[in-house]
Each structure stands twice: as structure tokens, then as C-alpha cells.
Amino acid sequence: MTLTAIIFAGILTYFTRMTMIALISRDMLGDKIKAVLEYVPSAVFPAIIFPGIFINDFGTFIDMNDPKIFGALVAVIVGYFSKNIIATILAGLVSYWFLIFVVFN
Amino acid sequence: MLSKKQLFTRGMLDISPHMLSVIPFGIICGAIGVELGFHPYLVYAMSFIIFGGASQIVFLQLLSGGASSLVAVASVGIINSRHLLYGAVLSEYLEKLSFIKKLLISYVVVDQGFAESNKFFKKNRNEEFLHYHLIGTGCTMWVCWQIATLSGIVLGSFVPEELGLKFAIPLTFIAIVVQDLKKLDHVIVMITCGLSSLLFFDAPFKSYIIISPIIALFVAALLLRLKK
Numbered sequence: 001m002t003l004t005a006i007i008f009a010g011i012l013t014y015f016t017r018m019t020m021i022a023l024i025s026r027d028m029l030g031d032k033i034k035a036v037l038e039y040v041p042s043a044v045f046p047a048i049i050f051p052g053i054f055i056n057d058f059g060t061f062i063d064m065n066d067p068k069i070f071g072a073l074v075a076v077i078v079g080y081f082s083k084n085i086i087a088t089i090l091a092g093l094v095s096y097w098f099l100i101f102v103v104f105n
Numbered sequence: 106m107l108s109k110k111q112l113f114t115r116g117m118l119d120i121s122p123h124m125l126s127v128i129p130f131g132i133i134c135g136a137i138g139v140e141l142g143f144h145p146y147l148v149y150a151m152s153f154i155i156f157g158g159a160s161q162i163v164f165l166q167l168l169s170g171g172a173s174s175l176v177a178v179a180s181v182g183i184i185n186s187r188h189l190l191y192g193a194v195l196s197e198y199l200e201k202l203s204f205i206k207k208l209l210i211s212y213v214v215v216d217q218g219f220a221e222s223n224k225f226f227k228k229n230r231n232e233e234f235l236h237y238h239l240i241g242t243g244c245t246m247w248v249c250w251q252i253a254t255l256s257g258i259v260l261g262s263f264v265p266e267e268l269g270l271k272f273a274i275p276l277t278f279i280a281i282v283v284q285d286l287k288k289l290d291h292v293i294v295m296i297t298c299g300l301s302s303l304l305f306f307d308a309p310f311k312s313y314i315i316i317s318p319i320i321a322l323f324v325a326a327l328l329l330r331l332k333k
Binding site: 079089 | 143186268
């Protein structure tokens, strides 16, 4: 029963991945749409970033003094200047850990 | 002109820093599935059949919380509908490929792979075998995801929960978009998307994940009109 649901979920997911790649040709997208599509990364990823920072495991908003906000700010600053993915992730994690294990402990 | 192998390797190298967040997240995903009481084989089957981080966790959490299979399947479909946008962007670069190749490549498209390959494509439009970069990012993610979720399933949550490693996921995406903060139009689009995602977080079927990009793209279209 669960396996059937997994298979359906998998097929559905595959279709979301495949549809636009396989069925759209260049002529079907006008220049205006292409120009808007330039913004896809900026228009999609914050929907993963913001809830990941501001909403906790129970689906409610975090406090404004939550260590995650500080960690995310440090990651933004380090990422902006270093242009390095590993430095960005580590800076965010380490500053977050510093707050939860050292400062707030 | 870069060879197929060079492009594949470049793709692998471009996505590998993201494994710092993907691997702990995969371990957590595998461990959660078993903790929620699902058979280990089923939990692993998801990594192979669905192959989509957050959607796998949501699927199991919904089922174990008593939701119907239909609701769980619909939620996975909606969470992953953002791939329609990635596909629309990628289609321009993959156009010359045969239909079969397009079908095969589609299976390995993931968020971070799309992001890194798209950055590479924009700078190297004229490469003949561009798609090998996407295969490189996708296959690297696929292998790491299988190993990570399997380890979580077999070994349990050996990553201490206190470390809060789920937080590495928003950080990995910060690393992807942070350079676009230099451009005001992108900043406006990002803030629109981020605020919308918080505003619509409680919308049914996790639909905030596609509602907010649509709102943000609408704002992007308005900005383009203003620029002219």
C-alpha cells in the first residue's frame, strides 16, 4: 500500500522534472518569458531558505533572538565576500553552534 | 571546446561543496523514516523512486500522521512542482538532445544541480556537450543521496540532533543566491519570494513552495517592464 503511494509520488516527481525539459522547445518560449526565467533561482530558493530559518520543526515562527537568524546573517556576509560555498555553510553552522553551545548554554 | 569527460568532472566539482549539507540531511532523512516506523526497504525505495530530499520527509510525516496516501502523493507533487520552473530554464540548453536523452537526464535534475549547472551554462553557452555538466552534478548528488539515506536507515540517527544540521540546508541555498544580492532587482525578487513563503507557509499541501516563486516571478516581470 505504502509502496504504491511511493511509486505514484515518484512518477509525479519524475513528470515535474521531465515535462519542461522534454516537451518544450525554444520557439515555444518568447523573449519576454525567457527574460523572466532568468530570475528563477532568485524566485525559488528563498522559499527554501526563509522557512528553513524562520520556522521551527513544529511549524511556528521562531523568536527574533533565535541563533539561526544570526547564523544565516553570518553566512550571507561570509558568502558574499568569500564566494565560497563551503566557507558559507561552515560560517553559518559554526556561528550557530557558537551561540547555542557557548553563549546560550 | 571541453570534452564530455571534462564537463562531467566540472559538474561533479561544482556541486560537491553542497554535499557538506546534503549528506547530513540525507542521513537525517533515512533515520527519520525508520524512526517513524516505516520498513527500511520502503524508506530506501523512496530515495531511488522519488529522489527528492524534503519531499521524502514530508511524505513519511504525512502518512505517519494519519493523512491519506492521496494527500501524501499530492503534497510530494506540489513540493516538486518547482522543477517545472527549473526545466523551463534548462530546456533552452538541452534543446538539441534526443528525446530519449532528455528523458534520462530529467531523472537526475536536483535543486543544487540545477543551480550550479545553470550558472555554468550561462557562462559557457557555446560548449557542444553542455549537458554533461548537468549529468555530472546530478549523478554526484544521486550517489551521495543514496549513500547518505542508506547510512541513516542502517545506522539510525548517528548525527547528534543537538547539532541542528537541518540548518545546513537553508545555508547551502544562501551560498547559491548570495552573489545575486549585488543586483537590486534580484534582491527585490528574493525578498518577495521569502516573505511570501512565510506568509503562505500554512497553505494546504505545502503549496507555499510554488505559490511564492510564482508571486516572485510576477514581480520580476513587473520589474522588467519598469526597466524599459
